[in-house]
């Protein structure tokens with residue numbers, strides 16, 4: 001994935017917009033998290049990249065450093081609340097605070113109709129995709145309060161707004177992320193912490209690469225733009241919601257879906 005270009009935006013070089021800001025991206029070693037981490041770094045933020053996959057996280061850190069940015073990797077399973085607390089404390093120590101969090105780590109889970117879904121399969125998806133976002137937020141809010149405010153961007157999905165067959169745990173978790181985002185936005189509106197969620201349509205990332213070509217073509221066709229999205233297209237929205245340019249935006253859910261939800 002190429003880094004985003006650094007155009008001039010409202011008279012300010014995009015490469016300066018997030019200078020001196022400290023960002024945390026979960027699942028930053030691949031796909032949408034990788035693109036988001038690189039976009040934030042390109043805009044000047046120091047980026048803490050957390051992932052269960054340290055090969056991916058270390059690769060992304062190396063690419064950001066090569067590009068002149070600032071980044072460090074942290075091993076983290078977002079379904080482990082204690083571990084998140086330790087990583088957030090380490091980030092505050094390493095970088096001096098926290099201003100931006102992209103709660104992006106997520107898994108697809110087993111495909112099965114609800115009546116055939118196992119409690120273990122359900123729990124696994126909920127523990128990463130919903131519990132993980134809550135656990136991250138509860139530690140991020142403390143750190144952002146100590147840093148004088150911040151912006152949290154939660155990675156939901158179009159499936160945070162509508163249903164999809166054979167994915168009940170994923171759909172329930174992503175609807176939960178949208179609701180959690182709204183509740184926290186109301187609570188912290190006067191505390192200088194904004195909270196928004198993003199709803200990607202189907203995006204070409206390793207998460208989807210397990211599907212055969214003909215299935216991917218079928219999935220592309222259910223988007224009015226008749227293609228999959230790219231991680232960079234999602235990262236552009238994440239960057240906007242993380243930056244001061246979205247200073248009056250909180251509690252919102254923003255699709256980036258090639259028109260999927262318009263149908």
Ligand code: NAP
Nearest residue numbers: 027030031032052053077078105106157200202203205207
């Ligand atoms: P991806 O390419 O698979 O990247 C996700 C990253 O998160 C991987 O590095 C993965 O590691 C890591 N991860 C998985 N479980 C984790 C955990 N418990 N703790 C920390 N890191 C963990 O997926 P993606 O497509 O970029 O998806 C990112 C987010 O976007 C997810 O929340 C997903 O639900 C959402 N989303 C994706 C799409 C899409 O079409 N791709 C659409 C809508 C929403 P491993 O590779 O080792 O599992």
